[in-house]
Every structure is written in structure tokens, then in C-alpha cells.
Amino acid sequence: MKPNNEDLSYIINHLGEDHSTYFNAIAPPIIQTSNFRFETVEDMRNAFKDEMASYIYSRGINPTVDILRKKLAALDSAEDALIFNSGSAAVFAGIFANVKSGDHILSVHHPYSWTIHTFDQILSRFGVTVTYADGTDTEKFLSHVQQNTTLIFLESPNSWFLDIQDLTAIASFAKQRGIITMIDNTYCTPLYQRPIEHGIDIVMQTATKYIGGHSDTLGGVLTGSHQMMQRIFKSEYLAVGSGIQPMNAWLLLRGLRTLPARLDRIDHTTQKVLEFLKKQDRVERIIFPHDPSFPQYDLAKKQMKKAFGLLSFYIKAQNVEEIEKFCNGMKCFRMAVSWGGHESLIIPKCAGMAKADFNPKDPVHRLIRLYIGLEEADFLINDLAEGFNGIGSL
Numbered sequence: 001m002k003p004n005n006e007d008l009s010y011i012i013n014h015l016g017e018d019h020s021t022y023f024n025a026i027a028p029p030i031i032q033t034s035n036f037r038f039e040t041v042e043d044m045r046n047a048f049k050d051e052m053a054s055y056i057y058s059r060g061i062n063p064t065v066d067i068l069r070k071k072l073a074a075l076d077s078a079e080d081a082l083i084f085n086s087g088s089a090a091v092f093a094g095i096f097a098n099v100k101s102g103d104h105i106l107s108v109h110h111p112y113s114w115t116i117h118t119f120d121q122i123l124s125r126f127g128v129t130v131t132y133a134d135g136t137d138t139e140k141f142l143s144h145v146q147q148n149t150t151l152i153f154l155e156s157p158n159s160w161f162l163d164i165q166d167l168t169a170i171a172s173f174a175k176q177r178g179i180i181t182m183i184d185n186t187y188c189t190p191l192y193q194r195p196i197e198h199g200i201d202i203v204m205q206t207a208t209k210y211i212g213g214h215s216d217t218l219g220g221v222l223t224g225s226h227q228m229m230q231r232i233f234k235s236e237y238l239a240v241g242s243g244i245q246p247m248n249a250w251l252l253l254r255g256l257r258t259l260p261a262r263l264d265r266i267d268h269t270t271q272k273v274l275e276f277l278k279k280q281d282r283v284e285r286i287i288f289p290h291d292p293s294f295p296q297y298d299l300a301k302k303q304m305k306k307a308f309g310l311l312s313f314y315i316k317a318q319n320v321e322e323i324e325k326f327c328n329g330m331k332c333f334r335m336a337v338s339w340g341g342h343e344s345l346i347i348p349k350c351a352g353m354a355k356a357d358f359n360p361k362d363p364v365h366r367l368i369r370l371y372i373g374l375e376e377a378d379f380l381i382n383d384l385a386e387g388f389n390g391i392g393s394l
Helices: 008-013 041-049 063-075 087-096 113-126 138-142 167-176 226-240 246-257 259-278 297-303 320-328 377-391
Strands: 080-084 104-108 129-133 149-155 180-184 202-206 220-224 283-287 310-315 345-348 367-371
Touching: 008 063, 008 246, 008 259, 063 080, 063 220, 063 246, 080 087, 080 226, 087 113, 087 180, 087 202, 087 220, 087 226, 104 113, 104 138, 113 129, 138 167, 149 167, 167 180, 220 226, 246 259, 259 283, 259 310, 259 377, 310 320, 320 345, 320 367, 320 377
Parallel strands: 104 129, 104 149, 149 180, 180 202
Antiparallel strands: 080 220, 202 220, 283 310, 310 367, 345 367
């Protein structure tokens, strides 16, 4: 059978690998080297002509990283990919490569906190302005585009309120005006949403999460056209030196092997936890894109193959102490940031504010986010049940 570069099993298990070049080892080795030798001056001269296609110095391209690049580009239906030390580094490079002093960026509300920091604390120093707008209403969102808008930044779904944007409509609008579009696609991974197929120019995902899958390494990914990746590589990637290290790339390759199986398991368990939460009198409202109660349910079903793992809910609570008691009482859910690993997590929105500022009438203050990991569904449901029992009924 001829290998198909669009076949998931082929991409994950075979694409980019040449076992004959590393002693027929099944697992690709970690090429832990800073630089590479050349046989002749001419060989070195040719390598200097295109560092993105050559092994010169591991700050640029490294064989272990190269295998991961090829797989992640193929998963996204992209021409090329760059791998960074973290998701934040990938966001930073993708943005900086596409703006200059005097430009304007249109961003969705509530992007990742360090994306906001890049916009507000760093780019503002160089005369780049940013407008945050509600991306759930496409027409109103795009009405904020200005004559000097050069970049539209999306995050669909985002990681707390799970807002989504109409990727096809926004990409079409942007292309007509020569505006670059960039999206944080960490929630869905390339398995369940492929923004490039909707016309988005640059796709970012935090490989720390589902790609790694074991909460033991960091990584960030940009995918897009070869021209766009080359532009970023020759400037922000090499100049800042934020490329991933071989050991971390190897850990991401290891995690990638089991990605489909892990996501299937997480999806199955999430559905059971979701049904449990719907029956709890302490749950005011659940936020989950593929639940019929979700305001953008039809759009979510249209452009996302699945929603899984990450969900939020508003808990009915009269004071912050009830929320703290509920979260502190979890024995199986671990209180931590991030998601995508083997372990289930919980984080309350009120952890990010002073207790004196808590207002029970503000539903955002009562928001709790859950990440469903690889544990058995009953194991997690029993933990949640004990948590609800611990604060009693209203």
C-alpha cells in the first residue's frame, strides 16, 4: 500500500522517519548536538544559502526537531511548521513577524494571558495598537478592522468561556483586504479542527498540552505556508533563539504516538462527566461547545469535529468560601493551570482575584474550569459528587 501523507496513522507513526539513518532504531534518537560538521567548504556554503533546509546549528534546524516539524505540518494540512520552546514563544514570533510600528491588530476578547501581555505590555512600546472585540458576532467583530489593521488574532475555542469564531467567514474577509489571520487552536488540536482548511494563515497550538500529553515538557507550534514559516524562521525564530530543544522535541514525538487514543478516551470520559454535571442543583450553567445548550452549538458542530476535555461551569455559591471549599475538597482533580496531560485538573476563576473583590452576583466570579484527563469516569464523578456534597444544597 502506498503511504498517504494525509493518513493519520501514517503521519504519526512513519512520516519524516528514516530508520536506516539511525541504526534501524524504532524510536528516533535525540540528536543532542549544538552544531554539525561539513565535508567541504562548498557543502557549508550551500547550507548557508538556506539554513531552514540544512543542519548547521541546533538553534535553527535539528534532526529530532525536523521529524516533529514534518508530522505537525501534515496534521494541520500545512506546508510547513516551526516548533518553539513554549506556546507563548510561538505566539510571540507569529505576531511579531507580521506587524510593524503604526500597525493595528484586531483580537478576540479573552485570549491567553501571555498573548494579552504581548499585545498590551510589549507591542504598545513600539506603536502597535490592539482592539479586543467579541468574536462570536462576526459582523460586529470585523467592524473593528481599521485601515492599518495587519493582523487578526483568533482563539477558537478560548480556554475559559469557550467562545468560538466563524473561521471561514473571517479568513475570507481578511484575504480580500490583505490581512494576516492567526489562531490559537490549542483546544481542538489538528485532529478535531484544521483552521488552514478554513483559510486561516497561521495556526498555533501549545504542544505542552495534548501533543505532549504527560505534563512533562513544554512546546509551541506554528504551522502555515512555507513562505510564512520561512519569514518567521529567518527573523524571530533565529534571532530570539526560542526554538525547541532536541530532548523536548523527542518527548513531544513520544506523546504524539498516542494522541488519537488519548483523545478518544478523554472524549468518552468527558461525556459522562458532562451528563453528571447537568444533574447537579449547584450547577447553574455548563459551557461546552458540543452541548446543545451552547449558544454557538451549530457553528461548533460545523467547524469542530469534537469538543472534549476542557469545560467550564458556573457554580451556584453565596460566597467565595463555598467555592474554595468545593475546590479544596477535590481528591482526584488536581488544582493546577494548563490541561492536556494524563491528570484531571480544576481551577476556579476566583483564584485570580482578591477574596475581597469576590461578588457572587457576577457569574464570572463563580466560574470553574475542569479538565478531564485519562482517569476512569466513575473515579472523577465520585470526586465531584463528594465536592458538591461537602458544600451542601442551596
